[in-house]
Amino acid sequence: MTLADHPPATAPPTATYGAVLGSRHVARLLAGTLTGRLPNSMVPVGLVLWITGGGGSLAFAGMLAALYGLASGLSQPVKGRLMDRHGQARVSAPAVLLNAGCLAALPLIGAGGQPTVVTAVVGFAGLVTPPLEAGLRALWPTVLPDLGRRRVVQALDTGSQGLLYIVGPLLASWLATAHGPDTALTTTAALGLVGTAVVLTAAPSQTWRPPAADGAAGRGRLMSAGLIQLFTALAGTGFAFGAMNVWAAGMAGTHGLAMFSGVLPAAFSTGSFLGSLIYARRARPGPPATQLITTSALFLLGWMPLLTQPGPRTAIVFTAVPGLFYTLIITNGFHTVDVLAPPSRTTEAYAWLILSVGTGQAAGTALAAALATRLYVLAALPAAGAATALTILALARRDLGTTSPRGRHRRPRQHPNHGNHGNHRSNLPPHERDTYVPVVGSPGHQAVRNGAPAYASAAAQEEWLAATRGQEQRAARARAEWFGKSPLEGTRAQAGPQWRPPARMGPRAAAQDASGGPSPSGTSGQQLRTP
Template sequence: MTLTDSPTSSARTTYGAVLGSPHVTRLLGGTLVGRLPNGMAPVAIVLLVTTDGGTLAFGGLLSALYGLASALSQPVKGQLMDRHGQTRVSGTAAILNSGALLALPTTSSPAVAVMIVVLGGLAAPPLEAGLRALWPSVLPDPVRRHTALALDTGTQGLLYITGPLLVAALTTAHSPALALAVTAALGLAGTALILTAPPSRAWKPVSRGPSRTSDRLFSSRLVALFAALVGVGVAIGGMNVWSVAMAERHDADLLAGVLPAAFSTGSCIGGLLYGHRTWPGTPTRQLLTGTVGFALGWLPLLTLPTPAPATAAAIVPGAFLTLIVARAFTITDALAPPRRTTEAYAWLILSIGVGQAAGAALAGRLADHPHTLAALPAGGAALALAVLLLARPGRSPACPGRHRHHQ
């Protein structure tokens, strides 16, 4: 996979300059607030079920259905956004999603609860893909755009640290129903903050050209990229279950949350370091470098470390995750047809989500085999690296990178 930019320079910028650019702080902040339900809703759903006397198995099923419906519907929502704009799609989705979260505590029927969480997941607004589509018009300078993308990607870990903690606090202080109500309100508020911003209101889909040939989305290189990201997702999903197994093995429930939090902290740190400057090498080379670091970072788990070393070790692969995801978005932008950019971003997000689900499911089957379970994250990362290496035919023509401006 020979991709797609000329080598980047080592130009520098500052976070102050990026955040001080018009609309950047509002878009970043609105997206983080609007996506907090991604970290809050699954936990709040489980707590709602168990607090009302339901089983943990049913709560877990509802939580999984919510996440799966949200992931699988990403490409459809991205395609709709490319056709109809951000306001109509994300606005409608946010209203439906919040309505479903508010309705869930009012039912005692398991069948109705399943329908509500599936609807809520399907309607989760595609804020991440939408934000990535806005960056070229908000930040025409490629150096500042690079920093914003790294900052955007790196801070995603905060969603999965802050969200569950906020749900736990609201449930302890009042009830899971209140936690779901706050989740719904935050989703609406964040989405409204983005959709009322001038860049989102001005963004329009690229009109169809005279030929439909250029609208083909799934080139071999994009398919290879998405397949590699499935491997990245497998590593993350396996790590989440491995964390629970570590907590059980060491009789320390807190580890189930501390280890993923350490991984997310590494992602935040890596994002800040990566976004502080641009780095030499093409996006493909940077993606490969990040994937190598990601794979090597999981190797200490093979020794079945004790909690403290395991927590420190989880930071390392997290630090490379931002580089992988940020460069994957850059490459996707260069390879996707202009009028299907948001849909392509949504497929990228879906690829990681599918990998996470597969990794979690496979890890559950390996729970009684500690060494094999500990090797699963490294195995997923190795799969990603192998796909990228096999998909780099030197004979493939490099095409110049592009950044589309939606007028």
């Protein structure tokens, strides 16, 4: 199979809402994950109502709610690592059973039970929350191989999660009011079980396995400079969101409108969902790091109107504006993780991203709470968090990478001796002649479009990429063998009399190379074949 055998690629699959949601398993995985993650937003409210309804203090109830969220967030990377090693069902199934069991046991213990026992049960329940979000992100490349459709569904996924923090607290409050706090906790446990079961019984989750680690590099450490800077920047994004919640409470107290403490976060979440819809319709291909920086800049600009101290009605609109870009930041953050993380540890990397945003949110809430009496300062804190995130991303642009995701649109490997001497295999050492891929634009590489190979189908592209990876591995081994000895010792006997360095290329060979004619070894540049 020659590289020129593939005609130009056909148009990519349609990436509309109907096409994406109509794809096999997509609607089921989305619905199951959202249902299974409802307890994350219901448990804090349910615990507060359960403790206070049983005569406990609000301070103790708030501590339990914070403990549950903190334990859930801190354990995410560990559960992601286990999922990368053992698969999704072996991690999420025991986790959801233990989590639901703890939540269902709380009514049996009673709100007036031993505080130490209640605290231990709540903390353990947080530690064993099933990692559904990170697991779903790891499934999308298998369910939707097309990158355009994957962008759409990931944006919808991120935007829909914002609605969980509107629906969840309202549902928990209604259940506690209508049927009692014990029923609210029991229902929360049941929802987690049902949602997780829907996901784990789907075929993609049952058959999913992480990519095998490729040598020492695949088993190496996860945290590169780019990932560390990315997670730090996204913590700044979470900081803005956490500070906004306290600013909303301050606005409610200033204007005497108690409902504003919930209306303004709901406006932000609504803007986030609308942003996901717009992004899904208008997304353009491009390096995720570049899109991440652009959307972070827009996120910062969206917070600026809050500095004008708007009135109640105007504040609702102003709060929705940065929400439009929040989904875009998180979505492109996940895409950047796809580029930077080792393929065998992507679920763990997703979990670190989730933890980073949650940690930033907690920090923003804590700092804003300490400055709750200064409304002008509260209005500036979200912008400060967004500015920090943008600054880190801009400085880390090179480490984040500006190329397309790994394994996509890869340029063929170029030999360092390419230049005025052309790109014939005759200019390479013997061990590299059979692993050579012609450079873009050369006679041996005709199927090129926009600096990347064009293929008739995704299968043809994957076939070529697999061959390229094999070429690179064989070339690396050959170089190690070739340069294992000094170039002055034994090279003539190993190379044979036919090899010459590029500087000795004669006029006849150069003319043949420029015209695509036969090389000295009898192989035409037009007919170079991949193994």
